[in-house]
Amino acid sequence: MPNKPNVKPERPWFSAGPTAKRPGWSSQALNHDLLGRGIRAPEVVARFAHGLTLTRELLQVPEDWVLVYLPGSDTGAVEAALWSMLGERPVQVLAFENFGQVWATDIRDHLKLEPEVIEGPWGQWPDVSGIDPAKDLVFPWNGTTAGVKAPNADWIADDREGLVICDATSAAFAMALPWDKLDVVTFSFQKALGGEAGLGVAAMSPRAVERLDRYAPPRAVPKVLRLRTGTPSDPAGHLPQNGGGEGFDRALASGSMINTFSVWTLEDWIDAVEWGLAIGGLDALIARTDANAAALDAWVQKTAWVDYLAEDPATRSTTSVCLKIVDERVAALDGSAQHALVLKIKALLEAEGAAFDVESHRNAPAGLRIWCGCTVETADVEALTPWLDWAFEAALAE
Template sequence: MISKPNVKPARPWFAAGPTAKRPGWSSQALPHDLLGRGIRAPEVVERFAYGLRLTKQVLQIPEDWVLAYLPGSDTGAVEAALWNMLGQRSVQVMAFENFGKQWAIDARDHLKLDKLEIIEAPWGQFPDVSKVDPSKDLVFPWNGTTSGVRTPGVDWIADDREGIVICDATSAAFAMPMDFSKLDVVTFSFQKALGGEAGIGVAALSPRAVTRLDSYEPPRAVPKVLRLRDAKGFDRSLATGTMINTFSLWTLEDWIDALEWAKGAGGLAELIRRTDANAAALNDWVERTGWVEYLAEDAAIRSTTSVCLKIIDPRVTALDDKGRQAFVKRMKSLLETEEAAFDVESHRNAPAGLRVWCGCTVETDDIVAGAPWLDWAFQTAVAEFSA
């Protein structure tokens, strides 16, 4: 049996959401002066507005775009876009991982769109982009958090498109280069790439998206917490820091703390560099390890944040689905008992395997230190299952 490694990650947090806090994070560093204040107080509204301005600056969102906070993290932000904007044109939804599949279900079963096409791909693959019709609205995840698959660029999105493009970017924002000229709605949450607290999402809206909100009234009742429109069209107060309902000031201060760290660290270019370095360090281990492989076999579509791995050792692949799930759970238990790596199992709806978050708040040294522990947990679990 393989012996335990001598070195552990200093920060063994590798979950894909909420992700690791920024290096050096402390709750004591967060301002407390507005806690307990009314959500409509001018100072509070300005603090929320500052968070939007800083988000726009760090993510390098075009100047003519507007941002709004939504309850319910990225899920709420995507849902708001779907419920407020879809129905004017035919719709295509890319479904190649759990959340894309959820948006497809919403469009079909809840919004009941009659002009809907679902463009699917198996786990580990990206859909056939030749099927994308620029005359139709499009919904797609930039990066599949649960499949480890990301889009191989967005050259396949037409510049002269007639439809709007709604992009779920929650595990890509702040970690991957994004061409905003190809997108119209970009959603993400506090809890992903910058390790913020959960509960609040952001919808970034292009001028084309605002025009859709101004000109199109959806033929459905939209719940208040998802409502982007008022009687005149887009509710422009949302772009000024005004909240749809009562949001957590603590969560907002934590988000601002993460953004200020990101700006001070070198901005978006440095965040992407850190992410790429982490993914490269994990890749070095994958390439020399015989029992594991990427779920996304094509490197061109492989995520650098939510890296999803499948176990290919025949002693594990020979197990049935429940057996493979039990094997991964045993690995998880071994790692967490040793406090060597937390939350590295695959998403509950994905094929049984491992998922390691390599975003910018993770340190490369911790990826390097954690990899031998994955080997140890695998070998230990194999010995137990073979006994």
């Protein structure tokens, strides 16, 4: 067995969600005053509204956009946009990792639409030359399961007619987002800022709100995904003539909740956002993320047994960094044996308390996934890498 490194990460949490808590986090720092209060109490609604205000400030969301909470983390936020907005126009979906495939499947099988799915192999950004500005578009900005991110937004038309729905859960607070190119941006508490799971946020442009006001989708929308008031339209998408009131439910933008949300989870989110603002805002969060990714990159560049899953440096994620094992001893193994080796590496690291949750997503190629977002300390990334070398050789030696 190889010798173990001498130094362990002080905070060995590298999961891609929920991610590491902010440095210095303590449950005692959270506001306990409203725990046990009714979710519709004015003080509770005001606190939820305050969370949206802070989120807007930290993420630098344009003033004419609205933000709403959705149940079900980022998944719920994306699904709410899909169910409440799609159907007026043809739909294109970028599917270059697991969740792009999920959105495409849901649009086809559950919304009963016929999306054009533009696929890319694992590790590659898809060919976006065929993106049609007359169609709605759904895509993840950063593929959490593939470690592939959008290189830019130049391929999205400024004068588009369709809506652009962007799953940004592993990009928000860690990468600059081109708000003028997007119409719905979704994320969850549990990703870039280390919040608790269960709540998602959808930020919506005036164009997205206009779609909700004007278009009633010809389907029943489950209550927890319902962004608009009124009843389903007829199959042609015409608004129901039942006395008005249909359209975007504007109460959601003022801190009101679709169902009962966790006040504790909200307080934990406010704590994370306040930390982000206190250390310098969005620019500081991006800089911390970039420093972590650079520390990991320094190791990847000098390590023969590992390489990035994302082939093009311009599309490599700085948050959900996905790595493939390229050692010839592993390449000779079949897929199941490779996955088994990754699980051995994971078990060895966790038994030592050196790193937790660094295995690739269950639907991704066998490999490692290291979260490098802003709540991770660069020193811990640097301390992690010798342990990865140790665990790899130890797993092969077993």
